[in-house]
Amino acid sequence: MSKLVIAAIGPASSVQDGGRHGAQRYGLTPSGAMDRLALAAANILVGNPPLSAAIEIGPFGAAFTARDGAVRVALAGASRHADLPGRSVAFNTSMTLAVGETLTLGFARSGSFSYLAIEGGIAGEPMFGSLAVNARAGLGSPYPRPLQTGDELATVAASGAAERRIELPAATDTPIRVVMGPQDDEFADAEKQLFLDSEWKISATSDRMGYRLEGPVIKHLHGHNIVSDGTVNGSIQVPGNGAPIVLMPDRGTSGGYPKIATVISADLGRFAQTPAGKAFRFKAVGMAEAQAEARKSAELLRTLPDRLRPIENFDLNIEALQDANVAGAAVSAVDAGTWQTPSADTQTPD
């Protein structure tokens, strides 16, 4: 067995997977990754099932050290500066940490959450089929809480497989699409239009339960109290102060505020990655379009393995090589013919 030791970690970082389903009727929320596509990309890179448990890393920096054996990992999601001793590493690629080697990550540069998948997954005891952390319910494994410095995640020794990269569709900056309802009739047409026509920002007080929105005040037609009913990921509820809250995977399973609209499932990950303070808009779409996008999204997830590519010489970053000074005297940084791709053999001493 190898293990990955958390050498440094910021808040809002935890083990997450595809979530736990089937117990919302008992008040148990699904939890799970904020950005499922990024989680899946990281897992596919190291040969895991797409929604296996991985480390969801919040907007702050982090560092991870391999102990007792080499550990093969992959990074996806919000990009940030990432390096291993003597070399810079790229997002959407796999890499192997030799024993004692530390992967250091900076602040998120775009987005909010990055995913570090570990080849062979994270050893733990699933509850309702999931290792995902839900701190409020005391659930999650190996730790039922956000990760802390010094935590250790047990995993298998690195396989030594060749490292790979994954080609993901280009990020888009288009409006976040919503289906109106279930309680849009609790709002006058002018208020619904205000919701759709306005620029919004995500408040810094947001978390895995909900993203609070800053923008115009949305007024209710009949007051803000409705009889509690069920919520979904992406429910946009409007409490008494008129500032909408978009419910995220750690949401309460029921809520008593009118829900004006619901973010479509295909846009949930992209919405979750919207950084606090960045302006964005919503756009209403019909059910047919929302469900067509859900099918496309599922198809993308299913075909992620087709997007894997070997890491070729021309993928290496010349600047990174020069900075890292790993090229050595015998290698010209500008002559690709003399480069050596880091091979798995040299990175897995045991």
Place this chain on the structure above:
Amino acid sequence: MSATLPPPRLLPSGDSAITVEFSRNIDDAANQGVLALDRTLAREAIAGVTETVPTYRSLLVHYDPLQIGFEALGEKLMALAQLPVPAATTTRRWRIPVVYGGENGIDLEDVAKALNTTPDDIVARHVAGDYRVAMVGFTPGWSYLSGLDGQLHMPRRQNPRLLTPAGTISIGGVQTGVQCLAGPSGWHLLGRTPVRTYQLHRDPIFLLEPGDAVTFAAVDAKTFADQDRAAEAGEIVAELIVA
């Protein structure tokens, strides 16, 4: 015995869930309709339905849009919802011990004052109630009960508390509740129960089901402390009267 409800409304909750709304209000007949449709769906599985969440007045039906579309599922749900409501065959009845007042129910005195009566009268009325689990939601095991004595109806607190104790028994609006985990609440705290409605590594993990009948029994602080220890060790200290 059967009753026919007016047809429910189908409300989209995004592209992967439908809210089947039987009423906009807390309404016992609507809740019966919700629980009946929930039982029907458990019996006659519709391909693509992944999870159902009963609440007071609506049933949230989660589904996989790759397996069934909004229109097709909506039609099936409407047809099933308009079947006569079958009476529940068996009802489980739980008796839940509660220590009322003092440090365990810090709002009991204030509730009595607000309702122009005595704390003993509040407790007597609360214990006399015959309740039903209308829904479980918000946080694990938080059980919302219908059937609260009309004399105990009162608005929620102006300022919700950010932290209330595990096992809190409280009232809010026309409802009473059994709260399992410590957490925020805007309700009035009458007492505490040693019963864990949610406990990991116990079988069952969740004690109360929507539709279960519930009564409360007042116990003293010593009994509460003893039962709390037993419950912590995994014992079910709620009494199951009818299974």
